[in-house]
Amino acid sequence: MNASWFRLVWLGLMQWSRWYVILFVVIVLSVPIVNFLDGFSTTAYRDNLDVYADMLNSPLTLVFPLAAVFVGCTRFYQEVGNRYISNVRMRVNIRSYISAKHFGSVAATFAVFFLFAFIPFVFSFYLWPALGNPSVDPSVYGMTVGEAQLDSLQRLTFSALLGSGTVVYGVVYAAWVGAVAAIYVSLGFAALILMRNRVLAMAVPFLVYFVQTIAAALLGFPQVALMYAVFPFGLQQFSAVWAIAPTAAILLVCVVGWIGIHRRMLDLETLT
Amino acid sequence: MKTKSKIVLSIVLGGIMVSAGGAAYAGTSYQGFNETTPSLQQPRTFGNQTKAGSGVAGGIIVDSVGSNYTVNAKLRTGNTFGTEVKGLGDSSSASLPNSIGAGSTTQMTLTNNTWTTVTVQIVGSWRSN
Numbered sequence: 001m002n003a004s005w006f007r008l009v010w011l012g013l014m015q016w017s018r019w020y021v022i023l024f025v026v027i028v029l030s031v032p033i034v035n036f037l038d039g040f041s042t043t044a045y046r047d048n049l050d051v052y053a054d055m056l057n058s059p060l061t062l063v064f065p066l067a068a069v070f071v072g073c074t075r076f077y078q079e080v081g082n083r084y085i086s087n088v089r090m091r092v093n094i095r096s097y098i099s100a101k102h103f104g105s106v107a108a109t110f111a112v113f114f115l116f117a118f119i120p121f122v123f124s125f126y127l128w129p130a131l132g133n134p135s136v137d138p139s140v141y142g143m144t145v146g147e148a149q150l151d152s153l154q155r156l157t158f159s160a161l162l163g164s165g166t167v168v169y170g171v172v173y174a175a176w177v178g179a180v181a182a183i184y185v186s187l188g189f190a191a192l193i194l195m196r197n198r199v200l201a202m203a204v205p206f207l208v209y210f211v212q213t214i215a216a217a218l219l220g221f222p223q224v225a226l227m228y229a230v231f232p233f234g235l236q237q238f239s240a241v242w243a244i245a246p247t248a249a250i251l252l253v254c255v256v257g258w259i260g261i262h263r264r265m266l267d268l269e270t271l272t
Numbered sequence: 273m274k275t276k277s278k279i280v281l282s283i284v285l286g287g288i289m290v291s292a293g294g295a296a297y298a299g300t301s302y303q304g305f306n307e308t309t310p311s312l313q314q315p316r317t318f319g320n321q322t323k324a325g326s327g328v329a330g331g332i333i334v335d336s337v338g339s340n341y342t343v344n345a346k347l348r349t350g351n352t353f354g355t356e357v358k359g360l361g362d363s364s365s366a367s368l369p370n371s372i373g374a375g376s377t378t379q380m381t382l383t384n385n386t387w388t389t390v391t392v393q394i395v396g397s398w399r400s401n
Contacts, residue, residue: 054358213389220339233342
C-alpha cells in the first residue's frame, strides 16, 4: 500500500457521491425509524431494548444482503459491465486497483450499516426516553423497571452486552451489523469477478442468506440462521457463538475466494 | 317418571350444560390453548370468551414456544384490537390492555415475528377478563 493506493481508495469513495447511491443510503438509514413510528402506538414495550428490536425488525431484515450489495457493489457492477477495467489496467496495476476498490467498498458499506444500527440505537435508548418513553410500560409484562432491565440481559442474542453498559451494547452490536454487511459486499464483489452473469453475481449473497435461513428454520435450528445471526429478533436468547459461527463460515468462503482471485487476477476473463 | 329415565335425562341435561359452558368460556378464568401460528406474521385467532369488565386488561401465560421463537399476542373482538405485547418466550406472561366492552365475545390473536418463515407451536393459557 502506498500513496497511489490510498488515492485509488479515495477516488472509489468519491464515486459514492452519485445521487442514486446517496438516495438509497438515506432510504436504508430511515427505514427502521419509519417502520417503528408506523406501529408503536398499538404496542406495549417492556423497555427501550424492545423499542430498538421493533425498529430493526423492518423489511430490510429480509433483504439485508441485497441492500448491502446495492450500496457497496453497484459501481463495480457498472465498471465490469462497461469493460472499464480493461482500460484501467493499461494505466494502473490491476491488483492495486481491485484491492483499493474492494477495500473502499467494504469500508464504506461497514460505515453505512454501522449507522443503520447505531442511529436507531440512539433513537430508542436516548431520544425515546427524552420524549417520555411513549408505549414503554414494563408493568404490562408484570415487571418493574429494574426487573425489565435484568430481563433485557437475557432476552436477545448480544443483549447480555447491556450488562457492560448501554453504549457498549450499541457500539458493539452496530459494529457487528456493519461487519456482516461488509462481508456480504466482499462476497458480492468476489462473485462479480468470478461469475460472468453479473446480475446473478449481485444476487449471490442474498441467495446464500435466504436459502440458509429457510433451511435452518425448516430443520428446527433457527439459531444458526444467517438472518438471526445479524438480526436476533423474534428469537429467544442464544449464545453469540451461534450467531458468529455461520457468518464466520461465509467470511471463510470470502477469504478463500479472494485468495483465488489474487492468484489468478491477471487471467480472469471479467478483468481483461 | 321412572328412576332409570330420570338418570338418563339428568345425564343428557348435564352434558348440554357442560358443552354450553365450553362454547362461552368465562372470561375471568384462564383457558388453555395449544395452537400453531402461521409463518410471516399471519395471525392465528382462536377462542371465544365473554368479556367480564369493560377495558379490563386480559392476560396470557405462555408455557412454551416451538424452536425457541417468540410470539406476539393481543385481544380481539370483531375488527377492534387490544394493545399488542411482543417477544413472549417460554415461561413468560403479560397482561393484555384493551378497550373492549363487557359482554363482547373476545378472541386471542397470536402472531410470530414478522420474518419467522415457518409455523410455530405455542402452548399456554389466556383470559379476556
